[in-house]
Amino acid sequence: MKADPDYENIPGTYVYDARRGRLGYALNMFCMSLNKAENRTAFKADEAAYLDRFKLTPEQRDTVLRRDWLGMLQVGGNIYYTIKIAFCDGLTFQDVAGMMSGVPKDTYVQMMLAGGRSPEGNRYKVPPTEVSPGAPSAAAASPGVASPAGESV
Amino acid sequence: MATIVAGIACSHVPAIGVAMDKGITGTAYWDPLFQGYLPAREWLKNLAPDVAIIVYNDHASAFSLEIIPTFLIGVADSFPIADEGFGPRPVPVVLGCPELAWHIAESLILDEFDMTIANEMPVDHGLTVPLSITCGQPDRWPFKVIPLCVNVVQYPPPTGARCFKLGQAIARAVASFPDDLRVVVYGTGGMSHQLQGERAGLINREFDTAFLDKLTTDPVALTKISHTEYMREAGSEGVEMVMWHVMRGALGPQAAEVYRHYHVPASNTAAALMILDNRSSA
Numbered sequence: 001m002k003a004d005p006d007y008e009n010i011p012g013t014y015v016y017d018a019r020r021g022r023l024g025y026a027l028n029m030f031c032m033s034l035n036k037a038e039n040r041t042a043f044k045a046d047e048a049a050y051l052d053r054f055k056l057t058p059e060q061r062d063t064v065l066r067r068d069w070l071g072m073l074q075v076g077g078n079i080y081y082t083i084k085i086a087f088c089d090g091l092t093f094q095d096v097a098g099m100m101s102g103v104p105k106d107t108y109v110q111m112m113l114a115g116g117r118s119p120e121g122n123r124y125k126v127p128p129t130e131v132s133p134g135a136p137s138a139a140a141a142s143p144g145v146a147s148p149a150g151e152s153v
Numbered sequence: 154m155a156t157i158v159a160g161i162a163c164s165h166v167p168a169i170g171v172a173m174d175k176g177i178t179g180t181a182y183w184d185p186l187f188q189g190y191l192p193a194r195e196w197l198k199n200l201a202p203d204v205a206i207i208v209y210n211d212h213a214s215a216f217s218l219e220i221i222p223t224f225l226i227g228v229a230d231s232f233p234i235a236d237e238g239f240g241p242r243p244v245p246v247v248l249g250c251p252e253l254a255w256h257i258a259e260s261l262i263l264d265e266f267d268m269t270i271a272n273e274m275p276v277d278h279g280l281t282v283p284l285s286i287t288c289g290q291p292d293r294w295p296f297k298v299i300p301l302c303v304n305v306v307q308y309p310p311p312t313g314a315r316c317f318k319l320g321q322a323i324a325r326a327v328a329s330f331p332d333d334l335r336v337v338v339y340g341t342g343g344m345s346h347q348l349q350g351e352r353a354g355l356i357n358r359e360f361d362t363a364f365l366d367k368l369t370t371d372p373v374a375l376t377k378i379s380h381t382e383y384m385r386e387a388g389s390e391g392v393e394m395v396m397w398h399v400m401r402g403a404l405g406p407q408a409a410e411v412y413r414h415y416h417v418p419a420s421n422t423a424a425a426l427m428i429l430d431n432r433s434s435a
Contacts, residue, residue: 007381012351013389017308025218032217034238070350079349079390080212080306084238093168094420097353108354112418116345116356123385 011125012101014073024076027064030054031081040088070100155253155330157338159200160400160408160429161193162368163283165209165341167237168420170282173290174243186424189414190286193426196412197287202337204250204297206257206323207280208399209341210305212237214277221307222269224319226261227276227300228254235275244281244290250297253330257299260326266319276300283341286426296337303396305342313376313398320402327403340400342393344415345386346422355388356423361415364394365427369410372401405434 007015014020030051033039043050051061063071064085072082086096098108101117111117169186172178178187214235216222229249234241261268280300288295301323304310311319320338327336344364347355364387367375376398383392401408412428 005381007384010352010381010385010389012353013347013384014350015308015384015389016306021218021307028213028218032213035214035236037236037240040238073349078213078218078306081218083348084213087238092420093348097348097421100349101351101353112354112356112421115358115417116421116423117347117352117354119355119357119360119386122352122355 009125009128011122016078020076020078022076024060024078026055026057027060027072027076028078028081030056030064031077031084034084034088043088069096070102073100155204155327155332155334155336157324157327157403157431158202158335159197159337159431160404161197161283161287161337161339162343162365162397162400162425162427162429163286163339163341164343164419164422164424164426165279165282166346166419166422166424167278167282169424170242170244170278170285173285186416186419189416190426193287193412193414193428194289196428197337198295200337201335202296203334204253204299205284205337205339206299206301206327206403207283207339207341208301208303208396209279209283209339210393210396211302212277212279213306215271215274216302218307221304222302223304223311224266225269225271225300225302226254226258227271227274227302228258229272229274232274232276232280232298232300234281235277237277241275242278242281244285245293247276247280247284247294247298247300250299252332253327253334253336254299256330257323257326260329261319261322264322264325266322271300271302274300279341283339287339301399303399305390305393305395309380310392310395312380313378313395316395316398317372317376317402320399320404323399324403324405338400338403340397342396343387343391344394344423344425345388345391347388348390348421350389352388354421355391356417357387357391358415358417358423360386360391361423361425365413365415365425368397368401368427369408369429372398375401401429404429404431407434409433 344361408429
């Protein structure tokens with residue numbers, strides 16, 4: 001079996017790769033249909049009936065009906081597609097980003113005004129310096145340590 | 154012969170287009186961003202190019218997951234404005250430049266870049282927002298446009314190095330076109346931003362600043378950044394910056410930075426606008 005790709009070690013991030021592409025195809029193609037005004041009207045009129053036109057898994061269907069934006073990504077949704085449901089609801093990208101990151105809208109807006117979410121402490125699920133059990137992890141997360149990756153540009 | 158006179162790097166945040174379309178660019182939130190666009194508009198107006206090659210990514214507008222072209226060139230006479238899920242933007246239709254577009258398509262394919270060719274295609278905010286940013290709100294766009302799409306939605310996008318080489322091949326194609334056309338190349342998207350997941354809102358000013366600096370001075374070093382490094386350092390959607398390499402590859406090594414504007418935030422994104430004057434190379 002292939003090892004997890006290195007980007008799977010980035011926290012809070014769902015890279016739309018081959019695996020998620022196979023999982024999420026029907027869900028995302030439903031979202032794509034919302035580019036047409038008549039389909040948006042039909043979806044809003046009867047969401048469950050409209051979803052019957054697409055071969056979503058019960059789980060995917062549930063995340064759409066509950067507007068579980070983070071859940072949609074976890075069952076194969078691609079943000080450029082799922083955002084079309086949010087547009088249908090009159091929401092913005094920033095509204096949805098706040099909900100996915102689990103903070104109230106105002107908190108998210110203030111974070112962005114203050115310069116956004118820092119990469120410090122947000123680069124790795126498991127820092128690469130943790131080579132052995134018991135190795136100190138604080139060093140990798142220390143704000144004083146410049147990222148080698150960031151410096152290499 | 155045709156010459157590439159300038160390169161423009163420009164973010165294509167949809168909310169920037171919405172702010173212009175709604176007439177709210179003077180609010181406290183938006184004003185600092187839009188003030189920084191004015192000198193660039195003036196510079197471009199004085200440059201008065203005939204054609205713009207706009208390198209951008211489609212965002213589930215013209216293309217779905219049904220067919221995913223890695224590199225595509227639009228050869229139509231005109232390109233309608235896409236409905237991306239909230240109605241088309243109220244901006245002028247985009248007029249193409251089929252003679253040059255077909256010439257570039259043929260030249261690229263024979264130069265071993267296997268382009269997809271689009272005879273019909275709507276264009277979304279990825280293309281129209283950079284036009285709005287750099288041209289304002291005219292009744293018609295001041296130059297013809299050749300859309301060049303790069304897939305960054307389905308992983309993996311083409312590498313930065315491949316994008317840079319595509320830009321070099323575009324430069325060869327333009328230089329072999331007999332008519333005297335003055336061409337600008339736009340690289341759009343970026344800078345650091347993440348639209349998805351618990352990590353949404355990531356911004357990395359240090360990364361962005363280093364990227365902007367080296368875009369002029371050491372672009373080949375930038376082409377070595379891996380996709381994972383973009384995603385980790387500049388957010389999952391920051392990988393759009395590979396498209397800037399197409400623009401940079403199309404310019405000569407002597408291209409000079411003449412304007413830079415960087416602002417956080419534009420919605421979820423660090424927005425940048427940079428102009429590189431290529432006339433000393435042309």
